[in-house]
Amino acid sequence: MTSKGFFCFACIGQATVGVVEQWGRFQRIAGPGFHFLNPFAGECLAGVLSTRVFSLEVRIETKTKDNVFVQLLCSIQYRVIKESADDAFYELQNPQEQIRAYVFDVVRAHVPRMTLDDLFEQKGEVAKAVLDELEKVMGAYGYNIEQILMVDIIPDSFVRKAMNxxxxxxxxxxxxxxxxxxxxxxxxxxxxxxxxxxxxxxxxxxxxxxxxxxxxxxxxxxxxxxVSGTSAKEVMDLIMVTQYFDTIKELGNSSKNTTVFLPHGPAM
The missing domain is CATH 1.20.5 (Single alpha-helices involved in coiled-coils or other helix-helix interfaces)
Structure with a gap:
């Protein structure tokens, strides 16, 4: 803030808002840009707040229903509500600690009612419960909770080894x-x-x-x-003898046979 003559002026940067007081009492919110302040009327710039989105990581250790100790890593994204910047400026001295405390409270109220497997499957439900509670509480202090991410669930090392x-x-x-x-x-x-x-x-x-x-x-x-006068048996005997000699001939023509010949004759 710079003074010149009987007036002062202030330049509020982009994505920030200024809190203007008059005689120590809140008067108005000053948006980005150039503003004149009259010190003789008791006006002054009490402070500025950023309206950017902030990210807060919270690590919580708790126990599941089946007695497994786990660490949960949550990422909370929040920002100041422009229209309620005076509440954010005057009501809370340390908003991060306030958010952290509510996250601890909600997570430790929900996780002990769930088994480890249920926690992995329903981590979105836990994040939603935290979001609902924070939106309700922090909204009264001029803060909006943009999103909550359940980044990681880390069981005890022995439990991870057993699960693997x-x-x-x-x-x-x-x-x-x-x-x-x-x-x-x-x-x-x-x-x-x-x-x-x-x-x-x-x-x-x-x-x-x-x-x-x-x-x-x-x-x-x-x-x-x-041939007249031949019987069927005589014909069969002739055929058997013929087949017998054909078999002997085949055995004799093969050089790789290991057949042992014993005294024999065709069965009649």
Whole structure:
């Protein structure tokens, strides 16, 4: 504030408001810009307040319903209400300590009714409860609570280690289940494939034997019709001898056979 002649003037910066008093009593709020003050009328600039958004971090240690000690890190964003700047200037000497005290009170009233898992899932509910309480209380002092963020929840180190081990065990168990299901599926598919292969092999053998039987039957009928006086048994004996010699021939033509020949003859 600068004086010149019988008047004084004050320049209020952007994003700030000035509190003007007259004879020690609040008179008005001065917005950003250039203002004339009359000291002979008792006017003076008592002080200025910033209307920017301030951020206050509060760390609270408390206990959950399942007896786990945790630390909660809250970030409170607040600002002075321009229209109520006189309340903010005169009513509270240390607004940060006032906000901190209410945050402690609300958090320690809500968290002990929640388990640790519930706290992680419903941390937004805790932040909303703090916001509702602070808006109601700090509004009377000329402050507006813009936002409250529950930045972090930090359990005791032993609890964090136990939680990580539980999570790892659950994931290993789930992996084992998936692995077992995959192996089961492979075994089932393999068994189905083997059964199908055996079925098809059996069908092939049956058809092969049927073809051999049909061929033998046709040969017997042809020989019986071509050579008069031959019986079916004689024809079968002839076919057996022929197949016997064909088998001996095949064994003799292969160089990799390890067959041991014993005295034998075709079964008649």
């Amino acid at each position: 081990e539980i999570n790892a065990a659950q994931r290993l168990q789930l992996a084992s289940i998936y692995k077992g299901e995959a192996e089961k599926t492979l075994l089932v598919k393999k068994a189905e494939a083997e059964a199908e292969a055996k079925y098809l092999g059996g069908v092939g053998i049956a058809k092969q034997r049927q073809a051999i039987t049909e061929g033998l039957r046709a040969n017997i009928l042809n020989i019986s019709n071509s």
